[in-house]
Amino acid sequence: MIFENLAAICLLTFAAFFGGFIRRLSGFGGALIMTPVLMWIFPIPFLIPIVMCSEVFGGILLSRHWKLHQEDQSRLWFMLFFSAIFLPLGIWLGGLIQLSVLKTATSAVILFFASYLLLKPHVRLTGSSLLDGIAGGLSGLLLGSCGIGGPPAALYLNSTNQAFDRTRALLSQFVSGISIFAIVAASLMGGGIDWLAYLAVAIPAYWLGMRVAKMVLEAHAVSDGVLKRLCLLLLIANAAINLLFLFILK
Numbered sequence: 001m002i003f004e005n006l007a008a009i010c011l012l013t014f015a016a017f018f019g020g021f022i023r024r025l026s027g028f029g030g031a032l033i034m035t036p037v038l039m040w041i042f043p044i045p046f047l048i049p050i051v052m053c054s055e056v057f058g059g060i061l062l063s064r065h066w067k068l069h070q071e072d073q074s075r076l077w078f079m080l081f082f083s084a085i086f087l088p089l090g091i092w093l094g095g096l097i098q099l100s101v102l103k104t105a106t107s108a109v110i111l112f113f114a115s116y117l118l119l120k121p122h123v124r125l126t127g128s129s130l131l132d133g134i135a136g137g138l139s140g141l142l143l144g145s146c147g148i149g150g151p152p153a154a155l156y157l158n159s160t161n162q163a164f165d166r167t168r169a170l171l172s173q174f175v176s177g178i179s180i181f182a183i184v185a186a187s188l189m190g191g192g193i194d195w196l197a198y199l200a201v202a203i204p205a206y207w208l209g210m211r212v213a214k215m216v217l218e219a220h221a222v223s224d225g226v227l228k229r230l231c232l233l234l235l236i237a238n239a240a241i242n243l244l245f246l247f248i249l250k
Contacts, residue, residue: 008041009201016054016202020209022234023058025217025227026168029234030055030206031148031175032114036107036239042195044094044102044146048186049195052179054206059176061210072170075132079153080177082133083140087178087185090144097145104243106146111239113151117158118232131156139178144185149178 015037019030031051038047068076094102135156143149153174157167187193 011037011041012050012198012201013205016205017209017212018234019051019054020058020206021213022209023055023172023206024062024210024213025230029150030058031143031179032110032150032239033234035146035148036110039102039106045091045186046195048091048143049183050198050202052182052186053199054202055179056176056183057203057206058210059172059179061207062172063176068169068173069166072166075129076170076173076177078129078132079136079139079174080181082136083143083149083174083178084181085140086137087140087144087149087181090141090146091185092144093141094145102146106148107239107243109142109146109151110148111236111243113155114232114236114239116155118229118236136174139174140181143178143182149182150175 015034019034022033023030034051034054035047038051042050097105135153138152139149142152150171154171157171160167187195
C-alpha cells in the first residue's frame with residue numbers, strides 16, 4: 001500500500017510539474033498534460049478537482065501578466081455560461097463509458113488537436129457569439145466526460161485571426177473559469193473531497209513547473225511561433241506515449 005501511494009505521488013508530481021510548465025508557456029495545456037497521466041491512478045470525478053485546482057492556481061498567477069482584452073470580457077462570460085450548462089452532462093456521460101475507452105478517447109483527442117494546430121491549417125474563422133457558445137459548450141462537455149476542456153476553445157480561438165497574446169489571455173482565463181465549475185460539479189457528482197489531500201503535492205509541483213518555464217523564457221528570447229510548436233510537440237508526445245501504453249496493456 002505504501003508503494004502504491006508513493007508511485008501515485010511520484011506520478012502526480014511529474015504530471016503537475018509539466019502541466020505547470022506548459023500552462024506558463026502557452027496559457028493552456030496543463031490539463032492536457034496532467035489528465036492522461038493521472039487517469040492511470042485516479043477515477044475521473046476524483047482527478048478533475050485535482051487538475052482543475054492546479055489550473056485555477058496557475059490562472060491566478062498568470063492573470064497578473066496576461067490582461068484580458070476589453071473586447072473579450074463579454075466573450076469570456078458567454079463561453080463560460082455554455083460550458084457550465086454542458087459540464088454536468090459530460091460528467092454523467094463519462095460515468096457510463098468504460099475507463100479504457102475514456103483513456104483512449106482522451107489521448108486521441110489531444111493527439112488530433114495538437115497535430116492539427118501544429119500543421120498550421122489555413123482555415124480561418126471569424127469569431128462570433130454563436131461560435132463562442134459552441135466552443136464553450138463543447139469544452140464543458142469534454143471536460144466533464146474525460147477531464148480535459150481546453151481543445152475545443154483553443155482550436156477555435158487559434159483558428160481565428162486574433163493576435164496570439166490576446167488569444168492566450170482569453171484562453172487562460174476561460175480555462176480558469178471552467179476549472180472552478182468542474183471542481184464544484186465533480187465534487188458534488190461523485191468526487192467527494194478526499195482529493196484535497198493530494199493538492200499538497202500537486203500545487204507545489206505545478207508552481208515549480210511554472211517557475212522553470214518562466215526562467216526558460218527569461219533566459220532565451222523565444223518567439224510566439226516557437227513557443228506554440230514546443231507546447232504542441234510536448235502534447236503530441238504525451239498523448240502518443242499514453243496510447244502506446246494502452247495498446248501494450250491490452
